[in-house]
Amino acid sequence: MSASGGTKAIVAALAANLAIAVAKFVAFLFSGSSSMLAESVHSLADSGNQALLLLGGKKAQREATPQHPFGYGRERYIYAFLVSIVLFSVGGMFAIYEGYEKIKHPHEIDHWYWPVGVLVFAIIAETFSFRTAIKESNPLRGQKSWKEFVRHAKAPELPVVLLEDLGALVGLILALGGVGLALLTGDGVWDGIGTLCIGVLLIVIALVLAVETKSLLLGEAAGIEDVQKIEASVVDGATVTGIIHMRTLHLGPEELLVAAKIAVRHDGTATEIATAIDAAEARIRQAVPIARVIYLEPDIYSEAEAAKGPDPQATPGGPAHPPADH
Numbered sequence: 328m329s330a331s332g333g334t335k336a337i338v339a340a341l342a343a344n345l346a347i348a349v350a351k352f353v354a355f356l357f358s359g360s361s362s363m364l365a366e367s368v369h370s371l372a373d374s375g376n377q378a379l380l381l382l383g384g385k386k387a388q389r390e391a392t393p394q395h396p397f398g399y400g401r402e403r404y405i406y407a408f409l410v411s412i413v414l415f416s417v418g419g420m421f422a423i424y425e426g427y428e429k430i431k432h433p434h435e436i437d438h439w440y441w442p443v444g445v446l447v448f449a450i451i452a453e454t455f456s457f458r459t460a461i462k463e464s465n466p467l468r469g470q471k472s473w474k475e476f477v478r479h480a481k482a483p484e485l486p487v488v489l490l491e492d493l494g495a496l497v498g499l500i501l502a503l504g505g506v507g508l509a510l511l512t513g514d515g516v517w518d519g520i521g522t523l524c525i526g527v528l529l530i531v532i533a534l535v536l537a538v539e540t541k542s543l544l545l546g547e548a549a550g551i552e553d554v555q556k557i558e559a560s561v562v563d564g565a566t567v568t569g570i571i572h573m574r575t576l577h578l579g580p581e582e583l584l585v586a587a588k589i590a591v592r593h594d595g596t597a598t599e600i601a602t603a604i605d606a607a608e609a610r611i612r613q614a615v616p617i618a619r620v621i622y623l624e625p626d627i628y629s630e631a632e633a634a635k636g637p638d639p640q641a642t643p644g645g646p647a648h649p650p651a652d653h
Contacts, residue, residue: 333484341377343456354445361429362502365422400579407483415533422526429519457492482580549575560610566603590628
């Protein structure tokens, strides 16, 4: 992902949410609408989440240390996971509690123009933020659907902002519907129902974010296209004749580890093999620039050994790739 693109989307969302949170809270004070209180807490939680994403991006830039030799790229995943926890607890659970209390003890909405006016303003501001996130995501999304982009993106910031903004827009519509029905019917229960729906929405989004960021924290391989590029770059047909097995792992959104056991000619000299490995590493980095940590282990390909299948005691490798000439 483009770091500048992700940061731009986060800053746009942060600015919009801070302004909206203040406006919603003022509207709550004047109207007593529980939907407005839930939405103000929602926007405040979103603001905190964007601050967490910015903090995670900053911490991930630290240099590698002897204790953390592969760097701190995964800090971005950790802070994205914290976002899901904040959204679930501060946003979702609070809204459900507030909605339940309002349904149990309903009261009419005072000064209706405050919540309605603020909700219209918030929808406009959130639309601007959502539009920025979409614009920054499109170059990275390519031909993928939005669902595929959110599920398979290795950089967590843009998917998080997209889901937050989408949830915010839907939540605002729910709040506007709850306030509108409460005003039309004179029954404050509708305001509580709208608040309850906002809480359920936030919890669903939080769970989706938690599942996706958990996968990133556990460690995801490179995408299919990058794997194919790496495989094509390794084999030169002269000294390196094939890939016996290979594994890739994202150390961070923009840093990839590549480890492979490669088949070399049995009559190759140590100098020839070392030169071929250096050349293969250079080709990999040219094809996939984020492949910054590369380990290539030379071996002699054996059809008999390959026929036995992967060795469960060996370093995980996957299916063997028969060399072009062995």
